[in-house]
Amino acid sequence: MKEKKSLSKVFVILSVFLGVLLFLSIGVIFIGNFAFKRTRTIVEPGGGNLSFYSRRGDSTLALSPSITTMYEGSYAEYEEAENVEYEERDAKLVKTGEISVEVDDIDETVESISNIIEIYDASIMSLNDTGKGLYRNVFLSIRIEQANFESLFDEIKGLEGEFSESSISVSDVTETYIDLKARLNNHKNVEEQFLKILEKAETVEETLSVYNEVSKVRLEIERIELQLKNLETQTDYSYIYIRIHQSSEGAELEEKGWRPVGVLKDALRALVSFGQFLGSILIWLVVFSPVIALFVVPAVIIQKKRKK
Numbered sequence: 001m002k003e004k005k006s007l008s009k010v011f012v013i014l015s016v017f018l019g020v021l022l023f024l025s026i027g028v029i030f031i032g033n034f035a036f037k038r039t040r041t042i043v044e045p046g047g048g049n050l051s052f053y054s055r056r057g058d059s060t061l062a063l064s065p066s067i068t069t070m071y072e073g074s075y076a077e078y079e080e081a082e083n084v085e086y087e088e089r090d091a092k093l094v095k096t097g098e099i100s101v102e103v104d105d106i107d108e109t110v111e112s113i114s115n116i117i118e119i120y121d122a123s124i125m126s127l128n129d130t131g132k133g134l135y136r137n138v139f140l141s142i143r144i145e146q147a148n149f150e151s152l153f154d155e156i157k158g159l160e161g162e163f164s165e166s167s168i169s170v171s172d173v174t175e176t177y178i179d180l181k182a183r184l185n186n187h188k189n190v191e192e193q194f195l196k197i198l199e200k201a202e203t204v205e206e207t208l209s210v211y212n213e214v215s216k217v218r219l220e221i222e223r224i225e226l227q228l229k230n231l232e233t234q235t236d237y238s239y240i241y242i243r244i245h246q247s248s249e250g251a252e253l254e255e256k257g258w259r260p261v262g263v264l265k266d267a268l269r270a271l272v273s274f275g276q277f278l279g280s281i282l283i284w285l286v287v288f289s290p291v292i293a294l295f296v297v298p299a300v301i302i303q304k305k306r307k308k
Contacts, residue, residue, distance in 0.1 A: 092177040092231070093170050095146060095238040097153045100165035102245045106138055109159060109244055113140065116155045120148045125239075133246070140242040149238040156242065177231055184224045191217045 103109045110127075117124060122144040129138050144152050157166055194214045201207040285292075 090174075091172060092174045092235045093146070093172055094234045095149050095171075096169045097149070097238070097240040098165065098167050098169075098242075099153075099156060099163065099240065100243040100245070101159070101161040101163045102247045103159075103161035104247050104249055106136060106244055106246055109161065110138060110140070112159055113142075113156060113242065116152065117142060117144075120144060120152045120155075122148070122152060131246075134248060136246040138244040140240075140244070142240040142242065143237050144240065146236060146238045149240075153240060156240070161244075162247065173231060173235065177228070177235075180224055180228050180231065184221065184228065187217055187221045187224065191221065 101109070114124070122142050124140060125143050126141040127138070129136070131137050142152070153168065157163060191214060194210055194217060198207065198210045198214065201210055
């Protein structure tokens with residue numbers, strides 16, 4: 001008799017435990033499904049990095065055997081091109097400035113910056129105005145010729161406001177620029193030699209082989225020229241990034257544009273969403289009620305018999 005009662009207790013406890021576990025599992029599945037439907041994924045575009053070669057002559061050019069025999073000293077001329085000395089030894093610098101300032105009147109500050117920009121013939125590349133009142137922020141991106149970079153930077157720092165941050169970063173890309181120029185000169189020499197070989201080609205096979213090598217060299221030349229152009233743009237122009245924040249002293253005491261009707265609609269939307277949430281839970285419980293009953297009903301029956 002005692003053994004039967006012990007087994008009954010174990011069965012009741014196990015049934016209740018399984019029922020609770022099933023109920024929790026249903027709740028987790030439902031909440032996860034509900035949260036997944038209401039989640040939005042924002043993909044921010046991201047930008048790519050520009051890679052440069054750091055060594056001179058670090059690529060090899062594979063030639064077919066027939067072309068190699070026809071080269072007639074072109075490799076010797078290619079090696080001589082490695083020793084070319086470039087006269088362009090001026091430093092190539094990439095300069096970037098950042099300023100963060102807190103002001104009483106954002107519109108007046110933006111107007112003052114615009115007037116200064118016109119004097120230095122600079123350009124506003126982007127302007128982003130976010131928030132209202134005390135939480136208003138304006139972000140500016142300015143492009144300026146590198147010769148006028150420091151002057152414009154100092155002019156902006158001379159405006160009224162509390163500057164919390166100002167910095168200038170300089171990156172020296174002189175060696176990279178020289179490496180690219182050397183690689184470009186070398187590839188042009190190789191292209192010239194291949195064109196001479198192309199004129200001497202006697203068979204269709206030789207012509208196609210040389211033409212294929214010329215295309216590879218030309219593609220590399222165009223790629224290096226594009227890198228040089230991008231690098232020259234970065235060194236000819238500099239960028240200043242400005243963050244303007246609203247100060248507490250300049251912010252208005254009361255926020256304009258308060259719309260009670262809009263607030264009421266937001267509250268009603270929240271109420272509807274909460275009602276939908278409760279309704280969804282009820283639907284899940286009804287659907288899984290037979291499964292829950294398989295564990296709960298036997299446990300209740302056994303418990304009643306035990307009491308009798």
